[in-house]
Amino acid sequence: MAFTLPPLPYEPAALEPTIDAQTMTIHHDKHHNTYVTNLNAAVQGTEFENMEIGELIANLDRVPAEKRTAVRNNGGGHWNHSMFWQIMGPGGGGAPTGEVAQAIDQAFGSFDAMKEQVNKAGAGRFGSGWAWVIIGADGALAVTSTPNQDNPLMTGVAEQTGTPILGVDVWEHAYYLKYQNRRPDYLAAWWDAVNWDAVNERFRQARG
Numbered sequence: 001m002a003f004t005l006p007p008l009p010y011e012p013a014a015l016e017p018t019i020d021a022q023t024m025t026i027h028h029d030k031h032h033n034t035y036v037t038n039l040n041a042a043v044q045g046t047e048f049e050n051m052e053i054g055e056l057i058a059n060l061d062r063v064p065a066e067k068r069t070a071v072r073n074n075g076g077g078h079w080n081h082s083m084f085w086q087i088m089g090p091g092g093g094g095a096p097t098g099e100v101a102q103a104i105d106q107a108f109g110s111f112d113a114m115k116e117q118v119n120k121a122g123a124g125r126f127g128s129g130w131a132w133v134i135i136g137a138d139g140a141l142a143v144t145s146t147p148n149q150d151n152p153l154m155t156g157v158a159e160q161t162g163t164p165i166l167g168v169d170v171w172e173h174a175y176y177l178k179y180q181n182r183r184p185d186y187l188a189a190w191w192d193a194v195n196w197d198a199v200n201e202r203f204r205q206a207r208g
């Protein structure tokens with residue numbers, strides 16, 4: 001069984017004006033699709049093609065050395081983007097809701113304080129990567145960042161290990177058509193697209 005590209009859960013224009021339709025279409029149909037294609041090429045005919053993607057990227061040490069980089073980059077890309085589409089949505093933004101709102105206040109003092117940390121992590125990530133809010137080893141929310149398509153589930157690879165409940169793509173392909181070199185502007189605007197119901201669902205699932 002091969003990994004498959006999940007459909008965008010809304011129209012490509014649904015996140016405008018925060019993210020333009022052309023960026024969404026290229027990002028999903030081309031970039032994410034390429035990660036899926038390359039991941040499948042790497043794991044075809046191995047036991048790894050039947051693993052759940054989160055389990056696969058959390059166990060890169062089990063992948064043979066000659067395939068590990070391909071699985072790390074493309075498996076990470078597949079997981080990261082599958083999450084990214086889900087935690088955004090039309091009519092998103094505003095203040096966090098539900099249980100995650102309380103956890104944010106506990107960990108960071110306020111939503112604004114958390115946003116500032118995430119935006120700083122994203123703006124400070126040299127080159128391409130992601131900024132994340134994770135449930136860390138101590139069970140509390142924390143902000144971290146990874147290069148390339150690395151993911152906090154990756155042991156010994158990610159800057160900090162944990163379960164992401166939210167992540168923002170800071171590769172240029174995520175924002176360049178609309179924001180050009182202004183990554184901080186993209187990050188500041190991005191929160192208007194966040195689907196807090198979806199983030200709450202991830203938070204609940206991660207806590208078990």
Ligand code: MN3
Nearest residue numbers: 031169171174
């Ligand atoms: Mn991307």
